[in-house]
Amino acid sequence: MRAILNNIFFSIGRLRTFSQSAIQLKKKKRYIPPIPPLDENELIEQFVRGSGPGGQAVNKTNNAVSLIHKPTGIRVQAHTHRSREANRNQARRVLAERVDYRLNRGNSKIEKMWERERKRKLDKVKKQIKKQKELEEKLLKATTTTTTAATPTSTTAPIPTPPTPTPPTPSIQNKQTSKPKPKPKTTAKTKPKTKTRAKATTTPTTTTTTTTTTLPVNRSTPASP
Structure with missing residues (x-):
């Protein structure tokens, strides 16, 4: 019995360690290492007057910080806080991110x-x-x-519907007998019909021809009295 209990507890412990290791691996995958700090010898720091809302504590004091990275030439100015130290830390953080983005693209x-x-x-x-x-x-x-659920389900037997009478279908023999007989073909050729046109009646015209004869006159002999 003790051996069984020991096995159970041992398996539970192994499950716990496995789950914890899985969670740690997930955290390691999501973990992003921080950017290493910049070398102070490569920075040029200046304190300038700020601008914006805040009154004299902002407009008449040199609490704005400007940083320049010598190797890359990147310049950053921070003026979100009233305290100079907070602005210095912010300027260094922003400058480190920009330098990392430039060098480790x-x-x-x-x-x-x-x-x-x-x-x-x-x-x-x-x-x-x-x-x-x-x-x-x-x-x-x-x-x-x-x-x-909305469709009704009837438990009673359905009422039989009377069969509809179907008309008798004619047989093939009746269809053959009912066909009309073909007419015999005539061999004699029929004359084509000619159209009769009414002839116009013409009246004969009589032409009379008159002939005139001229006799020669003898002027040498006088005419008889």
Whole structure:
């Protein structure tokens, strides 16, 4: 019995250690190492007057900090706080991020933070789409169940309907006998019909021809009395 209990407790302990190690691995994957601090010998620090709301404590005191990184030439100015020390810390933090982005392009801290934020937004959108699909499926199931419940289910036997009389179909022999006989073909050729036109009656016209004869006159012999 003790051996069984020892095995159970040992397995539970192993599960706990496994779960803790998995959580630690996830944290390590999400963990972004901090940016190493910049060398003070490579910085040019100046204190200048600030501007903006705040009265004399801001406009008449040199609490704004401007930092210049000599190797890269990046300049940063910080003036979000009234205290000079807070502005100095902020200026160094911002300058370190910009220098890291310039020197370690593709593997900088800012880019890793951007990638993490992008993945977080994508996961959020995927979860919303999944919830929306689940709700739509539930609504479809609910509508199908309501439609099936609304349709009445009759337990009584259905009333038999009388058969409808069908007209008799004619047989093939009747169809053959009912066909009309073809007419015999005539071999004699028929003359084509000619159209008779009415002839116009013409009246004969008589033409009279008159002939005149002239006799020669003899002037030498006188005419008889």
